[in-house]
Amino acid sequence: MDLFLCAAYLLPFLFLVIFIGRIDTRFILFVVWGFIAAVPVYFLEPVMFQAAQPEIPAALAFITISPIVEEFFKALPLILLAIYGSRQQDRDIFLCALASGIGFSIIETGLLPTQDLVVILTHSFSTALMHGCTCGIIGYGIVIAGHFDRRAFPSLILGFFTLAVTIHAIYNTLGSSFFGLAGICIDLVFPVFLFFVLLLCYHIELPSLFRSHAGA
Secondary structure, three states, X not given: OHHHHHHHHOHHHHHHHHHHOOOOHHHHHHHHHHHHHHHHHHHHHHHHHHHHOOOOOHHHHHHHHHHHHHXXXXXXXXXXHHHOOOOOXXXXXXXXXXXXXXXXXXXXXXXXXXXXXXHHHHHHHHHHHHHHHHHHHHHHHHHHHOOOOHHHHHHHHHHHHHHHHHHHHHHHHHHOOOOHHHXXXXXXXXXXXXXXXXXXXXXXXXXXXXXXXHHO
């Protein structure tokens, strides 16, 4: 049973290997950053939830505050590197973002207050894809922004960050008690759909569509 539990916790690494096709030092470092990012989130979120009450109910705070805090910390190193003009390949930016999100999901699954294998497997599968994809969206935004004038960078990153937060919030809402079993089932399918959309974007190199616009 312990072996199966370890496999369930580490399931997100399988998605990373499938998506990237290789694991090197850079991507491992971003997985480690995902581990680290979970620490301030773990301590900040309860404080922010408490500060938001009684204006915002606890369930609503989980839906609205958690996505903002978590997406910010997951993508923080990539945003900082982009702000300081660090030269990186488009695909590396995208994949590093995915690795950071998956690293974060591993810690989140590890903090679950249960040893039920089915619950852990379900959570590990679903949240690994969700956290990886939402952070991947921000990474993709950085890639797109790199093909525009630098003055457009803040607005583009804010737009993609907002999109990632919105998707994360929808995921949290569906997984809450408001939608019951139907919401949980959708939460299992929705991240898979998002994963394949990002996989398509990754392989057809959509940023090339913006190069002519950036040079105009």
